[in-house]
Amino acid sequence: MLAYLFRRLMSLILSLAVASLVIFLVVEVAPGDPASYMLGINAQPDTLAALRAELGLDLPPVQRYVAWVTGMLSGDFGTSYTYRTEVAGMIAQRLWVSLPLALYALVLSTLIAFPAGILAAARRGRAADVTVMAGTQLGVAIPNFWFAMLLVLLFAIKLRWMPSGGFPGWDDPAKALISLTLPAVALALPQAAILARILRSSLIDALGEDYIRTARAKGLTRWQALRRHGLRNALIPVLTILGLQFSFLLAGAIIIEQVFYLPGLGRLIFQSISQRDLIVVESVVMLLVFAVIVVNFLTDLAYVAVDPRLRR
Amino acid sequence: MSVVSITDLRVEIHGKPILNGVSLDIAPGEILALTGESGSGKSMTALAVMGLLPHAAKASGRIDLGGRDLLTTPEGDLCAIRGRDIGMIFQEPMTALNPLQTIGAQVSEVIRLHDPRADATKRAREALDKVGLDLPLSRHPHELSGGQRQRVVIAMAIACRPKLLIADEPTTALDVTTQAQIIELLRDLVRSEGMALMMITHDLAVVADMADRIAVMRAGDVVESAPTAQLFARMQHPYTRQLFEASRHRADLPPYTPAPPLLQVRDVRRSYPLPRAHPFARRGQFTAVDGVSFDIGTGERLGLVGESGCGKSTLTRAILGLDPVQGGQITLDGVPVTDPAARRNMQVVFQDPYSSFNPRHRVARLITEPFHLTGAPTDPQKAIAEALTAVGLHPDDQHKHIHAFSGGQRQRLAIARALIIRPKLIVFDEAVSALDVRVRAQILDLMADLSRAYGLTYLFISHDLSVVRSITDRVLVMQSGKIVEDGPTEQVFDAPSHPYTQRLLAAAPHLPEAPDAA
Known part of the structure; x- marks a missing residue:
């Protein structure tokens, strides 16, 4: 058990180190000089050189990589080339939108997927199953930005229950949650559809196992056997998908953020790339990588919690 | 009541x-x-x-x-x-x-x-x-x-x-x-x-x-x-x-005349690393096969028995050249078994006739698969027809898919697949364990017939003592990675010398003596 944790932790640290190096190298070889981009095409060579010195771009790559990593470790992500403000502050501000949105969507998706997947597996081949499968097929097929626009049309423009976009900040948590609701639903539904399908097939596999027959021979009803013996055994693939989905929700919400004018991480990274604000790009990507790796680590811990065979 | x-x-x-x-x-x-x-x-x-x-x-x-x-x-x-x-x-x-x-x-x-x-x-x-x-x-x-x-x-x-x-x-x-x-x-x-x-x-x-x-x-x-x-x-x-x-059926094996060894297993040791107890612990080793030596003579039918976990599967994989060994040497006709030249002289028949065939291929393709080791024969049709006839099937069966065959027929196909390149050694790995008694008796008879016709040399691995008794000349008893008894089949079964063999034979269920024909 301890050995397992230790191995996972080591692999987490190693992944982070490798990721930081790759990110740095990729940004390094990417075309475009941030200094000349900031000053425009008519900039004087000496002004350019001065700016490059100020930004530290004239230092050798190894030195810049070390400075970047040690800075991050102490919470200093550098200064944005474009906005001349602390990158750490910018990210923190955006994170307060993206993280709650991702969690909100994940909770919604789980709340929808579990009842749907369990129902479909328990009533395999019957009307309920066919309905759920058709619904999830639709959920997987419909692009989430289009679904988001439909939500806006219905709930914001027609019914006027919710704002069509923007984010008022967390001063009033109720208002903030309401303005995150439509984006969260738009993000959650396709995820829920995938999750429900995975849960269904994994549960159907589990229900075909011998231990379910044993459970029925003990006198458990079909439903009791599913709940007590099937569900937990079906959970491992579901946890894998949940982990992947969280990472996606954190970073992949760019389009939804655009549709709802949300100041999230996705938009920040999109803007920074188009403005050659490399220091911001590096930092946000690193943060996302960090999030993904940590979520993977948590998923691994969840496996162990579910399956005693992994505790050794 | x-x-x-x-x-x-x-x-x-x-x-x-x-x-x-x-x-x-x-x-x-x-x-x-x-x-x-x-x-x-x-x-x-x-x-x-x-x-x-x-x-x-x-x-x-x-x-x-x-x-x-x-x-x-x-x-x-x-x-x-x-x-x-x-x-x-x-x-x-x-x-x-x-x-x-x-x-x-x-x-x-x-x-x-x-x-x-x-x-x-x-x-x-x-x-x-x-x-x-x-x-x-x-x-x-x-x-x-x-x-x-x-x-x-x-x-x-x-x-x-x-x-x-x-x-x-x-x-x-x-x-x-x-x-x-x-x-x-x-x-x-x-x-x-x-x-x-x-x-x-x-x-x-x-x-x-x-x-x-x-x-x-x-x-x-x-x-x-x-x-x-x-x-x-x-x-x-x-x-x-x-x-x-059928339960007490004894196949009629042709007599074996001692011949020079074909397969030589010398001091083979095979071990696996165990998971570490804690992050800085030394990795322990589990020795599954521990200094095993034996020969199989040309034309000899050798049995290998032992309970689960005794190392017989590990030994089998090593003989087939699928896993490297940590010590000792296995040679077939003097060639190390990991060499492709030795591989083409060895074939294997597995236990489960239902999962050991690709369901999407026809019989002709399934049983000619071993030819990739030797190169295609000049007349593949003749080879297919011969192999199918040898195992008691019809040459026309080559156009069918595997689902058209019963368990016993599939095991015949598995034997045809092994025979088709005329290997020097066939390994039967629990090859009749999944079959019903009457089918099992037929397959055992088939093996005896093939021994007579082709002078087969085989290693027959099984946990079922009565089957091993009926189809082998000599038997090895394996326990905890070691061969504890090695002798002519009849002798080992009638007068086992090692306590473990005695225990195994005592535990094996016996049928009562045959009644007089009514």
């Missing part, structure tokens, strides 16, 4: 008859063995009594348990009966338990389910003690051996002291010594608790000295049912006689 009384039980699935009027009675404290080949309907009979038939099945007739007809009992009431009045034990102990729950939780669940006020933990402990399992309740199934898991399943089945216990091939997946213990346990439980036991098995020998009565089933009918001694003495139905003869 019988515990359970089955009258004219008929079951059909999608209009196809599965059971055609089965009638059986079991008295308290009585052991009824239900025997027959696969597909004879013995498991379906058990499932019908449990009320756990597949959805598509339609049942008629009457199954009387304590004055109640189980076939007309609603599902809700059946749930209360299962586990309380009827307990069931299954074939595969490795998968019959929920891997995520402790054994204590799984045994106490059945008690709590039928008696919510009972001290379930205490009674679970008692049930496990009764089946002779002295392990903490907090253990998980993966920490137990197959025999221990089967004891947990039995503990669950008897925890509520049911009137009827159904055991569906409870020892088929177990080693002989474990099998003997489990049979002993079941017999004692039936006697001490006064339960009725319906024991389903394909193996007559297993029930020969255990059952009070034996019912022989074929294709959905009970063809003969009689007290055990009487059944073995008379065998009124020809089918019973066929089963009996």
Whole structure:
């Protein structure tokens, strides 16, 4: 058990180190000089050189990589080339939108997927199953930005229950949650559809196992056997998908953020790339990588919690 | 007064008859063995009594348990009966338990389910003690051996002291010594608790000295049912006689004249790294094969027996050149087996005829696969026709897919696939263990015929001692990675010298002597 944790932790640290190096190298070889981009095409060579010195771009790559990593470790992500403000502050501000949105969507998706997947597996081949499968097929097929626009049309423009976009900040948590609701639903539904399908097939596999027959021979009803013996055994693939989905929700919400004018991480990274604000790009990507790796680590811990065979 | 009384039980699935009027009675404290080949309907009979038939099945007739007809009992009431009045034990102990729950939780669940006020933990402990399992309740199934898991399943089945216990091939997946213990346990439980036991098995020998009565089933009918001694003495139905003869069938091997060694195994050691106990611990090594040496002469038929975990599979993989060895050497005709030149002189036939063929290919392609080792022959059609004819199939069978063949026919195809490149050595890895007795007898005869026609040399690996006895010249007995006995088959079986071999032979179930032809 301890050995397992230790191995996972080591692999987490190693992944982070490798990721930081790759990110740095990729940004390094990417075309475009941030200094000349900031000053425009008519900039004087000496002004350019001065700016490059100020930004530290004239230092050798190894030195810049070390400075970047040690800075991050102490919470200093550098200064944005474009906005001349602390990158750490910018990210923190955006994170307060993206993280709650991702969690909100994940909770919604789980709340929808579990009842749907369990129902479909328990009533395999019957009307309920066919309905759920058709619904999830639709959920997987419909692009989430289009679904988001439909939500806006219905709930914001027609019914006027919710704002069509923007984010008022967390001063009033109720208002903030309401303005995150439509984006969260738009993000959650396709995820829920995938999750429900995975849960269904994994549960159907589990229900075909011998231990379910044993459970029925003990006198458990079909439903009791599913709940007590099937569900937990079906959970491992579901946890894998949940982990992947969280990472996606954190970073992949760019389009939804655009549709709802949300100041999230996705938009920040999109803007920074188009403005050659490399220091911001590096930092946000690193943060996302960090999030993904940590979520993977948590998923691994969840496996162990579910399956005693992994505790050794 | 019988515990359970089955009258004219008929079951059909999608209009196809599965059971055609089965009638059986079991008295308290009585052991009824239900025997027959696969597909004879013995498991379906058990499932019908449990009320756990597949959805598509339609049942008629009457199954009387304590004055109640189980076939007309609603599902809700059946749930209360299962586990309380009827307990069931299954074939595969490795998968019959929920891997995520402790054994204590799984045994106490059945008690709590039928008696919510009972001290379930205490009674679970008692049930496990009764089946002779002295392990903490907090253990998980993966920490137990197959025999221990089967004891947990039995503990669950008897925890509520049911009137009827159904055991569906409870020892088929177990080693002989474990099998003997489990049979002993079941017999004692039936006697001490006064339960009725319906024991389903394909193996007559297993029930020969255990059952009070034996019912022989074929294709959905009970063809003969009689007290055990009487059944073995008379065998009124020809089918019973066929089963009996097939069970003790001895293939007629041509004599072996000693010849120079073909396969040489010298001091082979094969070990696996164990998981670390803690992050800085040294990796332990598990030695699965520990200094094994033997030869197989050209034309010799060598048997290898041992219980699960003894290292015979590991040794087999090493002989086939699939795994590297950590010490020693294996050569075929002087060439190391890891060399492709040696690979083309060796073929293997596996245990499960259902999973060892790609279902999407036709027979012609399946059995010509080994030619990739040697290069295609000049006349592949001739080779295919010869190989199919040699194993008793028709050359036209080459155009069929594998699903068109029965288990026995598939095993013939597996042998054809091995034979087609005329290898010097064939490895039979539990090759007849999954087959019914009559089919098994045919395959053993086929192997003897092929030995005569082609001068086969083979290594026959099995846990089934009686089969090894009938088809080999010499036998090796393996225990904990070592060969503990090596000698001519008859000598080892008649006068085993090593205590382990003696234990194995004592534990193996025996059929009574053949009755005089009536």
